[in-house]
Amino acid sequence: MAVRVQEHDFDVGAEIGRLREGRTDIGAVVTFTGAMRGEDGEDQGLTDMTLEHYPGMTEAELERIEAEAHHRWPLQASLIIHRYGLLRPGDNIVLVVTASRHRQAAFESAEFLMDFLKTRAPFWKKETRNDGSGGWVDAREADDSALDRWQAGADAPMARPKAAQ
Amino acid sequence: MTDKTPATVKILYFAWVREKMGRAEETLALPEGGATVADLVGWLRTRGPEYESAFARPEVVRAALDKTHVKPTTPLAGAREVAFFPPVTGG
Helix, strand or coil: CCEEEECCCCCHHHHHHHHHCCCCCCCEEEEEEEECCCECCCCCEEEEEEEEECCCHHHHHHHHHHHHHHHHCCEEEEEEEEECEEECCCCEEEEEEEEECCHHHHHHHHHHHHHHHHHHCCEEEEEEECCCCEEECCCCHHHHHHHHCCCCCCCCHHHCCHHHC | CCCCCCCEEEEEECHHHHHHHCCCEEEEECCCCCCEHHHHHHHHCCCCHHHHHHCCCHHHCEEEECCEEECCCCECCCCCEEEEECCCCCC
16 A cells, blocks of 8 residues: 655556566556646636645545555555646646456456545645636536445445455 | 633645635634534634635535544544645546
């Protein structure tokens, strides 16, 4: 388990290599990379974006989310990297890597980590449009509703506790 | 305030809450009688125009106590650090 909050970019291939180095217990690796799009939700072109965060709480919250994923799925390893500071279209924002013996746990937990990260990790995006206007990005209701399927009692297979798999 | 609540608390502001406040943090001596996060917000709103502006719609301002998400009804219960911020938009 590892969490990194950093200003500089990350290399997805190098991170996977480090995570798997010397390990023969890993049969499945899933990665999710989030990148900055060159337009906002209203199709307005963007020049850049600044990501603010809450140092200390960000790391603590990501570690809590990661621990919850390990509680729910039999994971062999995981990694969360989230950038902050000034980003431009095409830049990497976030990386989630999950590794397990079989693919289902890695697939499902990667999605779980992203859904929880988007609604709980204390980051805020401020965009600048091509015309110089801009402002703070509003939270999306879709992100909140994405969380619902992970609640206990949901029918989705990913909601099964680790013991049932 | 209960006996457990410290006399002073560090308060942090983020994103547009920080911008409306005009500062990122401050340390305030809390009044007696405010026991929950919502009580604290109610008291802050009486302190000046920047507070009134930042907390004009208290339902959209989120809070954390000692770096953990909390609800408005959560007791302050001795927290050393309170943070106020908009709904998060990372990822």
